[in-house]
Amino acid sequence: MPGDRLRPVDLAREHGLSTQAVRNYEQAGILPMAERSPHGYRAYTRLHAQALRAFAALIPAHGHPTATSIMQAVHRDAVEEALKLIDESHAQLLEDRRTLATVRQALRDLAPPPEPDRDAPGSAGPGGAVPGSGEPGGTFVGPLARTLGIRPATLRKWERAGLLHPRRDPKTGYRVYSAADVRDARLAHQLRRAGHLLEQIAVLLGQVRAAGGLEPLEGAMDEWRGRLSARGLAMLAGATELDAYLKARR
Known part of the structure; x- marks a missing residue:
């Protein structure tokens, strides 16, 4: 493909997706709309590839529905709305951490x-x-x-x-x-x-x-803490990819 033109398969291959999934993401507003050739073929660019990387990184951080809403807001040029969704996820993670701490203390006491x-x-x-x-x-x-x-x-x-x-x-x-x-x-x-x-x-x-009983639940508490830590790290990775995409859109 000339220049930075990419085919649907080029985007799909990086993430183990089908080409239909890439087209579905475009139709859902997760990716920006692609230009069409005179014959109706989609022509994606490096910007689309960056958008797909951002979306893929946001999923483990915020879940599929929220990641979808974030990308849709970005493509409506409603960045403040996207940031609010991210803030809400961070607030939920903090509340989950507080809950875990409370439960651990309750078990200890x-x-x-x-x-x-x-x-x-x-x-x-x-x-x-x-x-x-x-x-x-x-x-x-x-x-x-x-x-x-x-x-x-x-x-x-x-x-x-x-x-x-x-x-x-x-x-x-x-x-x-x-x-x-x-x-x-x-x-x-x-x-x-x-x-x-x-x-x-x-x-x-x-x-x-x-x-x-309570003693076996300690293992579940450790698993819970591990999931929260993984989600926190995923949020960092998602923020990095989304920041790169927002900069590429300017």
Whole structure:
């Protein structure tokens, strides 16, 4: 091809794409519109190649939908809109880092639950089990609420939100909180005090249960931190490629 003219296959090959994908990106506004030959063939340039490199670098940093919106904004000459989208991604990454730090601290602070007061009303009976529960160390809603310094209604609200899953005493119908339920309630309490939403806490507690407790979850925390670090580095790479493309467009 003369000069810096490129065929669709030339752009596609660098990124392991099909030529149809390149044409789709152009139609979607991810790439600038290509000139057409008298016979209708697209003629891409080095600028298109730089745009595709920027888009490919933005995907791991911001996700495919946001990367698409960033490139579309650039090609509408709405650079401020593109920068706002990037700022929002950075803000989300910072919030995710804060959440991770909060969860780690909550796990660190989560000491084994205290032994129930055998003399307290509604607490475990002789042998450490609530009568009729068959579970050592089980406790009712009142004693657990007092231990956490919250209202019983709060525990019931957490149950409705899917945070807690206490069993029912077959004789009385009262809620019976096992040692695992107490652990989950304490962790939920820590995270609520840190300002996290119930739906966010429900996801974490599901991970705790799936991992079989808090200790196995440490590995998941390390993986989470690794993903956040990878996304932060991807944002740097994406910013570099986008900056190069914006300069090439001037």
